[in-house]
Amino acid sequence: MAKNVLIIGAGGVAQVVAHKMAQNAKEFGSLHIASRTVAKAEQIITSIREKGHSVEFSTHPLDAMDSNAVAALIRKIDANIVINVGSSFVNMTVLQGCIDTGAAYLDTAIHEDPAKICETPPWYGNYEWKRREACEKAGVTAILGVGFDPGVVNAYARLAEDEYFDKVDSIDIVDINAGSHGRWFATNFDPEINFREFTGTVYAWQGGKWTENKMFEVGREWDLPVVGKQTAYLSGHDEVHSLSARYKDADVRFWMGFGAHYINVFTVLQNLGLLSEKPVKTAEGLEVVPLKVVKAVLPDPASLAPDYQGKTCIGDLVKGSQDGKPGEVFIYNVADHKQAYEEVGSQGISYTAGVPPVAAAILVARGTWDVKKMVNVEDLPARPFLELLGDLGLPTRVIDATGDHPL
Amino acid sequence: MAKNVLIIGAGGVAQVVAHKMAQNAKEFGSLHIASRTVAKAEQIITSIREKGHSVEFSTHPLDAMDSNAVAALIRKIDANIVINVGSSFVNMTVLQGCIDTGAAYLDTAIHEDPAKICETPPWYGNYEWKRREACEKAGVTAILGVGFDPGVVNAYARLAEDEYFDKVDSIDIVDINAGSHGRWFATNFDPEINFREFTGTVYAWQGGKWTENKMFEVGREWDLPVVGKQTAYLSGHDEVHSLSARYKDADVRFWMGFGAHYINVFTVLQNLGLLSEKPVKTAEGLEVVPLKVVKAVLPDPASLAPDYQGKTCIGDLVKGSQDGKPGEVFIYNVADHKQAYEEVGSQGISYTAGVPPVAAAILVARGTWDVKKMVNVEDLPARPFLELLGDLGLPTRVIDATGDHPL
Structure with a gap:
């Protein structure tokens, strides 16, 4: 069954993700985008329309710092894949929402605590990797850092x-x-x-x-x-x-x-x-x-x-x-x-960051990368991802x- | 009769003014210093004590943006000379307080509106000089810009x-x-x-x-x-x-x-x-x-x-x-x-700005510069001022x- 996708965030990278989702809508079920400021999400939809895509794309207001709100939205729209391209401060609450609901989780940058700069290495060990067991137990696919760099x-x-x-x-x-x-x-x-x-x-x-x-x-x-x-x-x-x-x-x-x-x-x-x-x-x-x-x-x-x-x-x-x-x-x-x-x-920096999570979402939807646990990109076979990226506009x-x- | 002096402000220049007033206390009546944050004024008094001056020096809390509060304090302590070395945003309210009470007014920098940068020249024409007539009518000596530069x-x-x-x-x-x-x-x-x-x-x-x-x-x-x-x-x-x-x-x-x-x-x-x-x-x-x-x-x-x-x-x-x-x-x-x-x-920049208004206050107290109108420094005889400054630590x-x- 086609998988429904929820994009969280409405910045420059989210714009690229949304455009690429619209271009590849046949790979997915329903498409959704959520942001604290829903008007920003609506602007992105407008820019997609201006490029001639008529695919249905719903917008939702969301406080992504609240994991219950994230879980509630996932359930409401029956999302199977969440692409988190919101601020780096929301990773852990969005991930928790995915663990609670079974949705796959993709992001493009590491979690940060607004009050701390540069924590002790390895950074993933401070936040995301602490949820490895929880992901495995819930059978949740979580692909960390699947932008360009990291990704x-x-x-x-x-x-x-x-x-x-x-x-x-x-x-x-x-x-x-x-x-x-x-x-x-x-x-x-x-x-x-x-x-x-x-x-x-x-x-x-x-x-x-x-x-x-x-x-x-x-x-x-x-x-x-x-x-x-x-x-x-x-x-x-x-x-x-x-x-x-x-x-x-x-x-x-x-x-x-x-x-x-x-x-x-x-x-x-x-x-x-x-x-x-x-x-x-x-x-x-x-x-x-x-x-x-x-x-x-x-x-x-x-x-x-x-x-x-x-x-x-x-x-x-x-x-x-x-x-x-x-x-x-x-x-x-x-x-x-x-x-x-x-x-x-969008400019090239947003483009290189926003295309890869769409490729990853396609691979999760197809099953190729739907590994039911938490991984970083180097833990997954590289060739299918890189070949697909070539088709999507980022040739290797x-x-x-x-x-x-x-x- | 000896003239009472009120210093408004408690920053770096005010510190120099207060020290120099203490050194020359015999020229004046009672000495006062007022600041929004009275603790800053008290610190200045402490630093004067540390230099061995035992002269009486009173501190007062004051919102210098409120001309009625300025006038009330002037009346309460019977101040005859006000040395305004507070922020450049309070000139006009302090000046008004002087006009309302007849006290002489000295400052070291031009009035500024916090919301405006660089108004049309001549700058004095936008604020201070509009009170020339009021000063003359009230017989108020107002010496504008009597720091080092201006002054x-x-x-x-x-x-x-x-x-x-x-x-x-x-x-x-x-x-x-x-x-x-x-x-x-x-x-x-x-x-x-x-x-x-x-x-x-x-x-x-x-x-x-x-x-x-x-x-x-x-x-x-x-x-x-x-x-x-x-x-x-x-x-x-x-x-x-x-x-x-x-x-x-x-x-x-x-x-x-x-x-x-x-x-x-x-x-x-x-x-x-x-x-x-x-x-x-x-x-x-x-x-x-x-x-x-x-x-x-x-x-x-x-x-x-x-x-x-x-x-x-x-x-x-x-x-x-x-x-x-x-x-x-x-x-x-x-x-x-x-x-x-x-x-x-204090450092030299505050020193050069803070000594001249004390010299000016002495000349007003002695009557040499008590001109009962609004002037800039170049409108007054220069030699008595420059000679006195030499005695006070700023030789020409x-x-x-x-x-x-x-x-």
């Missing part, structure tokens, strides 16, 4: 394991956005989440243990397809925290590209204390979280889409050996901001001993 | 007029703080007022009319006594708006020294919209004025004093002619942050055709 890059690592190396020595994930939005400064997704990624300790898994650095302390120049030479910095990121569990003997690092301008703005805000998640009190006695004010003055990431030009390149450089013979492979995708906007009305390419070629 | 620099201009030139061609006021507070970033006085000075249009009076520039658009290197070569930028400042009225045929400019680090931080905050005085709404629906949050995260200017090292140089380069013979004179003061801290527990020096010498 597709985890599948790239698994592909290297499956098809290239019997021993993996290192996984370097490199994320370069060589696009330009034309604004003086903007973040590509929710500024609150964007900055929180970089204000804490940078954890990497190297030499069989967690290593700690500060943001922008370790930089390296990369020469990548299409985007060329780019400087990327060792950064903290979700996927390092799951990949290090499966690839204990490999070094796992995440590198994010930054220009000097971004680093300068970040450094000023950080050093002044404006990226703090802890409230300060104004002279007038008002309690305010500085980071939330920074978010309020920055451009809405969704507003960048119409003018966004250029391309992203995100990939995994995996080194290892097969039968004792060392080698390396770079598995990657190049996405185009303008193409993404023309197709779904590989640079190996034979050259640069499609998957 | 002493206005007297420097008047000194050049009185003793050097029968025709003044240009007045360039240069303010260099070559001190170092050792923090990553801090403003030397209330960040809200500090930044508001630079976010609007830079008005100068040149060629007999108002000219407009952006902040940091026009820079010039100056080579000054003690502090040496320093880059200063054409900036908006109160005294340009009064001096241009008295010296209509002269160019009047204000130059403020800034390092590259200050300019970078300012530029980032300004371009992001974080220096705005207009409220924004956070995602959670809280209305916040970004500038007030920036103020909340920055160091309290008073906290910089113990570690502040180095010197300030503030002066007027006045060009003109006497009997048709052209000439120029640089009239200036050099102050030392550490000396200021040792004497009154002059560079003229005869060399560099004390006044």
Whole structure:
């Protein structure tokens, strides 16, 4: 029987998810989208209509911080798959709603406590993985972090394991956005989440243990397809925290590209204390979280889409050996901001994050990935996912001993 | 009969004023200090006691935005002179309290409306000067802007007029703080007022009319006594708006020294919209004025004093002619942050702003400056003021055709 899908969230990524669901409606039963502000969900439906899709798509108001409300909505609409692309603060309540009702759970970013920045590694161990047993007991499929990074890059690592190396020595994930939005400064997704990624300790898994650095302390120049030479910095990121569990003997690092301008703005805000998640009190006695004010003055990431030009390149450089013979492979995708906007009305960063959970939902609906337990993406066969992503607009390419070629 | 004095405000400048009043208590009757937060006034009294002054000094709670409350306090303590060194937003209510009771009014900065940045020139015309007639009618002495700049620099201009030139061609006021507070970033006085000075249009009076520039658009290197070569930028400042009225045929400019680090931080905050005085709404629906949050995260200017090292140089380069013979004179003061801290527990910027209104109060008490009307500092004889300032710790020096010498 066709599976009903509920999207939670109505931001830039949710917009991509909803468009892609509409494009692939034949894979599913009824389609639903829920948001605290239902008007935002309705705007997304309007943009889907503008692209000529007439598929039925219901909108619902929802406080996703309330797991009972989540469960009640799932029951009401008989949802079988929940795609959580709301704020990172709602993961655990949405997951609980799925466990309570038996719906499959997909998300694209790790859970965060609004009051804490950068908890102890592995991050998944602090929240999601504590529900592994509950998922298994309830027979609930929960696929964690199935956006692009985390998500597709985890599948790239698994592909290297499956098809290239019997021993993996290192996984370097490199994320370069060589696009330009034309604004003086903007973040590509929710500024609150964007900055929180970089204000804490940078954890990497190297030499069989967690290593700690500060943001922008370790930089390296990369020469990548299409985007060329780019400087990327060792950064903290979700996927390092799951990949290090499966690839204990490999070094796992995440590198994010930054220009000097971004680093300068970040450094000023950080050093002044404006990226703090802890409230300060104004002279007038008002309690305010500085980071939330920074978010309020920055451009809405969704507003960048119409003018966004250029391309992203995100990939995994995996080194290892097969039968004792060392080698390396770079598995990657190049996405185009303008193409993404023309197709779904979003910029490339939202596009790369929003297409993968739809591919995952299709695989769950088809049964391929309906594993009835909690997993990260590298725990699942990679090829069906990557091939489907190619059909959905995120083709994988590989640079190996034979050259640069499609998957 | 000895005149009773009421200080309004309990910030860094008020601390200097109170210390200097205590040092010169014999010039006055009873001494009083009032603040919204009376505990801050009490701290100032404690710091005066720590310097060994046992003079009686009363503290009072006061909402200076309420002119009736100001008048009531003036009547209660029978104050004859009010030194307003509270926020720039209370000038008009404090002035009204003085007009209603006949007390003399002194302040050190122009009135500002919290909701407006950079109004049309001349700024005094928007608020204070509208009360000229009321002051004259009530026989109230009101001396506007009698800090250092505005204040002493206005007297420097008047000194050049009185003793050097029968025709003044240009007045360039240069303010260099070559001190170092050792923090990553801090403003030397209330960040809200500090930044508001630079976010609007830079008005100068040149060629007999108002000219407009952006902040940091026009820079010039100056080579000054003690502090040496320093880059200063054409900036908006109160005294340009009064001096241009008295010296209509002269160019009047204000130059403020800034390092590259200050300019970078300012530029980032300004371009992001974080220096705005207009409220924004956070995602959670809280209305916040970004500038007030920036103020909340920055160091309290008073906290910089113990570690502040180095010197300030503030002066007027006045060009003109006497009997048709052209000439120029640089009239200036050099102050030392550490000396200021040792004497009154404040850094040099507060010291230079806080000593002049005490000198003015002494001149009002003695009758020399008790003019029973509203004036700016350049409207009063300069020499008695500058000589008294020398006795109080802010000696004037002059560079003229005869060399560099004390006044």
